[in-house]
Amino acid sequence: MLEHGGRLQRAAREYGIPVERWLDLSTGISPFGWPVPDVPASVWQRLPEDDDGLAEMASAYYQAPHVLPVAGSQAAIQALPLLRKPSRVGIIAPGYAEHARAWRHAGHRVTTQAASALLANTASWDVLVLIHPNNPGGERFDPQELLQAHAELAARDGWLVVDEAFMDVTPQNSLSRFTHRKGLIVLRSVGKFFGLAGARAGFVCAEPTLLEALREKLGPWTLGGPTRYVLRQALADGAWQTQARARLLQTSEQLTALLARHGLTPSGGCGLFQWCRRSDALALHRALAERGILTRLFDLPPSLRFGLPPNDAAFERLDGALTEVLQ
Amino acid sequence: MLEHGGRLQRAAREYGIPVERWLDLSTGISPFGWPVPDVPASVWQRLPEDDDGLAEMASAYYQAPHVLPVAGSQAAIQALPLLRKPSRVGIIAPGYAEHARAWRHAGHRVTTQAASALLANTASWDVLVLIHPNNPGGERFDPQELLQAHAELAARDGWLVVDEAFMDVTPQNSLSRFTHRKGLIVLRSVGKFFGLAGARAGFVCAEPTLLEALREKLGPWTLGGPTRYVLRQALADGAWQTQARARLLQTSEQLTALLARHGLTPSGGCGLFQWCRRSDALALHRALAERGILTRLFDLPPSLRFGLPPNDAAFERLDGALTEVLQ
Numbered sequence: 305m306l307e308h309g310g311r312l313q314r315a316a317r318e319y320g321i322p323v324e325r326w327l328d329l330s331t332g333i334s335p336f337g338w339p340v341p342d343v344p345a346s347v348w349q350r351l352p353e354d355d356d357g358l359a360e361m362a363s364a365y366y367q368a369p370h371v372l373p374v375a376g377s378q379a380a381i382q383a384l385p386l387l388r389k390p391s392r393v394g395i396i397a398p399g400y401a402e403h404a405r406a407w408r409h410a411g412h413r414v415t416t417q418a419a420s421a422l423l424a425n426t427a428s429w430d431v432l433v434l435i436h437p438n439n440p441g442g443e444r445f446d447p448q449e450l451l452q453a454h455a456e457l458a459a460r461d462g463w464l465v466v467d468e469a470f471m472d473v474t475p476q477n478s479l480s481r482f483t484h485r486k487g488l489i490v491l492r493s494v495g496k497f498f499g500l501a502g503a504r505a506g507f508v509c510a511e512p513t514l515l516e517a518l519r520e521k522l523g524p525w526t527l528g529g530p531t532r533y534v535l536r537q538a539l540a541d542g543a544w545q546t547q548a549r550a551r552l553l554q555t556s557e558q559l560t561a562l563l564a565r566h567g568l569t570p571s572g573g574c575g576l577f578q579w580c581r582r583s584d585a586l587a588l589h590r591a592l593a594e595r596g597i598l599t600r601l602f603d604l605p606p607s608l609r610f611g612l613p614p615n616d617a618a619f620e621r622l623d624g625a626l627t628e629v630l631q
Numbered sequence: 632m633l634e635h636g637g638r639l640q641r642a643a644r645e646y647g648i649p650v651e652r653w654l655d656l657s658t659g660i661s662p663f664g665w666p667v668p669d670v671p672a673s674v675w676q677r678l679p680e681d682d683d684g685l686a687e688m689a690s691a692y693y694q695a696p697h698v699l700p701v702a703g704s705q706a707a708i709q710a711l712p713l714l715r716k717p718s719r720v721g722i723i724a725p726g727y728a729e730h731a732r733a734w735r736h737a738g739h740r741v742t743t744q745a746a747s748a749l750l751a752n753t754a755s756w757d758v759l760v761l762i763h764p765n766n767p768g769g770e771r772f773d774p775q776e777l778l779q780a781h782a783e784l785a786a787r788d789g790w791l792v793v794d795e796a797f798m799d800v801t802p803q804n805s806l807s808r809f810t811h812r813k814g815l816i817v818l819r820s821v822g823k824f825f826g827l828a829g830a831r832a833g834f835v836c837a838e839p840t841l842l843e844a845l846r847e848k849l850g851p852w853t854l855g856g857p858t859r860y861v862l863r864q865a866l867a868d869g870a871w872q873t874q875a876r877a878r879l880l881q882t883s884e885q886l887t888a889l890l891a892r893h894g895l896t897p898s899g900g901c902g903l904f905q906w907c908r909r910s911d912a913l914a915l916h917r918a919l920a921e922r923g924i925l926t927r928l929f930d931l932p933p934s935l936r937f938g939l940p941p942n943d944a945a946f947e948r949l950d951g952a953l954t955e956v957l958q
Binding site for chain 2: 502530
């Protein structure tokens with residue numbers, strides 16, 4: 305299993321700084337999460353019901369004809385490779401590593417490449433897996449180009465899988481509204497934009513036959529009642545969503561400007577993080593950690609990902625630390 | 632996929648009685664659930680962490696040397712058959728049907744029989760799956776007899792799987808404290824005794840090598856943060872647990888007495904339900920449903936399962952309805 309989470313606790317031990325004194329910029333989770341209300345006791349007590357309206361609300365929010373609630377994108381990432389016989393699978397790199405791991409584990413022939421190389425060569429793949437916008441690189445794709453790639457794959461029973469975990473800030477670029485097309489599979493997550501990473505919940509948008517096969521593989525009750533209760537309200541809260549999008553975009557621009565002022569112009573990013581390639585990424589990561597600021601370090605290529613500082617004080621703290629570190 | 636849940640909503644439609652006017656005795660979920668506190672916003676926002684103490688608290692509560700938190704027994708039921716090469720599997724019948732379904736689906740040779748037949752013939756199985764106490768039959772087993780069966784199976788790399796979803800009221804009969812033994816796998820659930828069926832959470836008790844293989848199969852984050860937060864407190868609440876056990880046993884005895892007064896002496900049961908074999912089970916189920924009382928109907932053998940009425944008014948309502956129906 306790949307390692308996830310626990311980074312803040314480990315950093316707290318390694319650098320001798322108590323957890324509560326860190327500025328944690330190591331995730332792509334929105335610091336402006338949807339305000340979760342208290343959950344009624346009955347919701348904890350009763351078995352969840354599939355016909356509680358959650359699927360319909362998700363369908364409306366994602367503009368997707370059909371959706372399946374799942375226990376996070378992770379659950380879908382693990383199950384999708386089990387629904388195909390051995391295939392040639394092209395996967396975006398660098399990117400969220402669980403995709404390649406899951407397809408390899410299920411016995412498929414996996415190639416990881418930059419998206420441009422993958423898309424230039426669709427005839428080589430039975431399945432093409434992209435992350436859009438990519439994490440950590442932030443690459444964007446032209447939806448028309450992706451639909452063209454999908455059409456080529458679908459013509460020979462291939463799949464285009466697009467992990468849109470960071471797409472909520474720019475819904476106009478989502479392919480979810482085209483997912484009635486056979487072989488087009490879009491993964492959405494509520495962890496990042498809604499700031500509900502603790503809920504471990506997501507949705508798969510695809511045509512009904514594939515969703516039914518996936519549902520059969522995952523079994524009943526993939527999401528608990530309290531999560532379903534919270535999601536129904538968050539997905540329906542259009543006013544909050546509009547305001548959150550604007551705030552995230554503005555904060556992400558503010559982060560970009562701050563990084564640029566320190567000579568760290570981002571190589572890529574999106575409304576939820578910015579990403580900087582630096583040959584000295586490791587040293588920079590450590591120097592910031594010594595000052596209680598946790599970033600996400602990537603080895604290949606050497607780079608740092610910065611999540612959004614939650615407020616002015618956090619921006620000032622990052623600004624001050626970068627001044628010290630990069631002087 | 633087998634059908635689950637939604638029974639109350641369907642009955643409401645079928646009998647033309649609004650959901651809120653039913654006395655729902657169709658589940659084995661405690662009506663005296665653990666009082667769930669409000670969950671802090673930060674728990675919804677942050678990724679769950681494996682080292683939050685939940686496993687240690689479950690280990691103490693179940694007296695099991697090693698435990699793995701899972702998204703309900705259901706998740707373990709589906710994954711365990713994937714960890715063995717094709718085997719001869721004996722499964723208790725009648726019982727929770729997902730066990731047989733999962734083993735068959737994974738390509739094993741499955742035989743379903745009464746527990747007495749299975750246990751009289753352990754040499755025939757590579758894997759023996761029991762439910763203890765059984766649902767709906769309520770059969771109990773002598774722990775020593777089960778440990779003997781396990782020893783025979785384990786000697787040839789076999790497994791004894793015991794689903795103890797209804798065991799919390801009688802912890803002295805649990806095998807969980809013996810699960811350091813190779814090939815002994817005990818499934819526990821927080822849905823019934825703690826009244827947390829909405830959480831979809833459970834624990835697998837087994838030796839570390841098997842738990843690690845299961846963890847690898849299930850992937851990261853099988854439980855969300857809010858569920859982990861609630862469970863840590865419920866599992867540690869010894870005072871509530873003691874009082875709940877007494878109250879459930881007393882209420883279950885009260886239900887047994889009431890049923891017996893109406894000539895419905897239970898064929899079996901446990902602290903969370905009573906089960907009555909009746910050739911006219913279907914007619915009785917319908918007659919009670921017409922009076923807004925939902926029981927769980929089983930076809931093979933024809934029988935009704937009664938969950939615990941939550942209070943005196945519910946007991947009186949059941950008493951009155953049985954008087955009318957059976958006069």
